[in-house]
Amino acid sequence: xxxxxxxxxxxxxxxxxxxxxxxxxxxxxxxxxxxxxxxxxxxxxxxxxxxxxxxxxxxxxxxxxxx
Amino acid sequence: xxxxxxxxxxxxxxxxxxxxxxxxxxxxxxxxxxxxxxxxxxxxxxxxxxxxxxxxxxxxxxxxxxxxxxxxxxxxxxxxxxxxxxxxxxxxxxxxxxxxxxxxxxxxxxxxxxxxxxxxxxxxxxxxxxxxxxxxxxxxxxxxxxxxxxxxxxxxxxxxxxxxxxxxxxxxxxxx
Numbered sequence: 001x002x003x004x005x006x007x008x009x010x011x012x013x014x015x016x017x018x019x020x021x022x023x024x025x026x027x028x029x030x031x032x033x034x035x036x037x038x039x040x041x042x043x044x045x046x047x048x049x050x051x052x053x054x055x056x057x058x059x060x061x062x063x064x065x066x067x
Numbered sequence: 068x069x070x071x072x073x074x075x076x077x078x079x080x081x082x083x084x085x086x087x088x089x090x091x092x093x094x095x096x097x098x099x100x101x102x103x104x105x106x107x108x109x110x111x112x113x114x115x116x117x118x119x120x121x122x123x124x125x126x127x128x129x130x131x132x133x134x135x136x137x138x139x140x141x142x143x144x145x146x147x148x149x150x151x152x153x154x155x156x157x158x159x160x161x162x163x164x165x166x167x168x169x170x171x172x173x174x175x176x177x178x179x180x181x182x183x184x185x186x187x188x189x190x191x192x193x194x195x196x197x198x199x200x201x202x203x204x205x206x207x208x209x210x211x212x213x214x215x216x217x218x219x220x221x222x223x224x225x226x227x228x229x230x231x232x233x234x235x236x237x238x239x240x241x242x243x
Contacts, residue, residue, distance in 0.1 A: 010105065010109055014108055014111055017112050017116040020115070021118060024119040025122065028122045028126055030219065030240050031241070032240070032241060033126040036119075036123050037126065040120055043117070043118075044116050044119070044120065045116075046112065047113040047117055048116075050109050050112035051113060054105070057105065061102065
């Protein structure tokens with residue numbers, strides 16, 4: 001996969017997690033407790049995607065230095 | 068292009084960023100570059116995502132709370148039209164306001180402003196709830212903010228009138 005895809009995925013997760021944090025705090029303060037967990041799960045999944053994408057990007061990026 | 072040492076201390080690394088020996092800001096270039104930027108973005112994404120977890124833990128604890136009770140507030144004949152009465156619901160820490168509006172309706176809200184928790188007051192002349200701290204105001208009929216910094220509505224207290232007595236029976240945080 002092209003390195004630009006890794007960048008795109010990581011910045012997509014940043015954007016989604018900004019929105020998830022906003023929705024989570026809004027639901028929590030509004031006592032809509034049943035909505036907090038789904039938002040939180042999306043946030044954690046996106047954090048995981050960001051991390052594993054980073055690991056893949058790192059593998060590709062630093063392989064070029066070794067050539 | 069053939070490589071040649073640029074000075075006595077020339078680094079023989081294959082990394083272009085390290086070989087920028089003529090760059091006076093070499094340290095900054097090594098520290099703040101494309102790779103470091105992406106690493107920061109990953110860190111930010113993970114921090115944002117994981118910071119939602121404490122909210123869900125607290126929310127799951129909150130789901131088990133069954134806080135609302137039926138509480139007597141006041142005799143209706145002691146609250147004439149256009150007046151308000153302060154009470155506490157559902158706990159002694161939650162200040163609330165029962166309003167007999169100029170239209171003759173009975174409404175009750177927790178009276179801590181949703182901006183910075185100052186107590187709101189009923190303004191009979193303008194038929195609205197006013198927070199004097201930052202001039203935030205709420206529609207007395209819906210509890211929704213109509214002016215000033217507040218963004219969220221006041222928690223609505225559900226009331227019942229039985230045998231001339233007003234009771235608080237529940238609370239809604241998102242309404243209208």
